[in-house]
Amino acid sequence: MGTKVARLAALPVCDPLVSGIPLHPRWVRFARRLPSIPKRRKPIRPAVFLDRDGTIIEQVHHLTDPADVRVIPGAAEAIRRLRSAGYACVLVTNQSVVGRGMLTVDGLEQVHAEMNRQLAAEGAALDGIYWCPVVPTTSDPTVVEHPDRKPGPGMLLRAAAELGLSRRRSWMVGDAASDLHAGVNAGCRGSILVGSGYGVALRTEGDAEYLVAKDLFDAGDTILGPEQA
Numbered sequence: 413m414g415t416k417v418a419r420l421a422a423l424p425v426c427d428p429l430v431s432g433i434p435l436h437p438r439w440v441r442f443a444r445r446l447p448s449i450p451k452r453r454k455p456i457r458p459a460v461f462l463d464r465d466g467t468i469i470e471q472v473h474h475l476t477d478p479a480d481v482r483v484i485p486g487a488a489e490a491i492r493r494l495r496s497a498g499y500a501c502v503l504v505t506n507q508s509v510v511g512r513g514m515l516t517v518d519g520l521e522q523v524h525a526e527m528n529r530q531l532a533a534e535g536a537a538l539d540g541i542y543w544c545p546v547v548p549t550t551s552d553p554t555v556v557e558h559p560d561r562k563p564g565p566g567m568l569l570r571a572a573a574e575l576g577l578s579r580r581r582s583w584m585v586g587d588a589a590s591d592l593h594a595g596v597n598a599g600c601r602g603s604i605l606v607g608s609g610y611g612v613a614l615r616t617e618g619d620a621e622y623l624v625a626k627d628l629f630d631a632g633d634t635i636l637g638p639e640q641a
């Protein structure tokens with residue numbers, strides 16, 4: 413299975429806008445412009461928040477064509493096992509291709525329909541899909557430019573509120589540093605870096621606390637490990 417733990421530099425904590433959530437000052441600045449978070453359902457269910465590209469489907473730079481969608485081997489089985497164990501599986505994906513005008517919302521839905529079709533063919537499904545169209549102006553994976561764009565926690569917070577998820581019992585899995593920081597910023601139990609996309613290169617950056625897994629299947633093993641025993 414091969415996991416390791418390193419220390420992730422937690423972002424500075426400041427006054428929470430949303431009760432109980434430590435927020436980075438940069439996030440607060442943007443959060444004040446947001447409409448209020450929807451009325452919360454009681455947070456009961458744990459979740460695994462999943463990045464899309466390089467985590468569920470193969471990494472394709474600025475993916476716009478459904479024909480390029482390939483679910484990574486083992487990803488569907490991981491999702492199926494996690495849901496069987498009671499975890500909601502929620503996709504949270506930065507999609508600047510929409511903000512850049514390279515893909516319409518309808519086109520993005522077609523990409524997701526193809527992903528869902530491939531997952532369903534292996535008996536898997538997602539509990540929710542959240543995406544953010546914001547185009548970044550920095551490549552720093554720790555800078556929150558917009559609360560919804562990872563490393564901002566906005567998509568995770570909205571999913572938790574809408575789906576009744578317990579963030580403290582949830583995990584974030586992705587192949588980029590921004591995914592790991594989104595998990596930290598959302599107050600998740602932990603973040604797992606997968607090596608199936610950009611993850612391999614990031615392992616050397618290392619000032620951080622996160623688990624490392626080979627791929628989503630391996631990450632699922634890590635999450636379920638103690639509970640399966």
Ligand SMILES: [Mg+2]
Nearest residue numbers: 463465466587
């Ligand atoms: Mg990714």
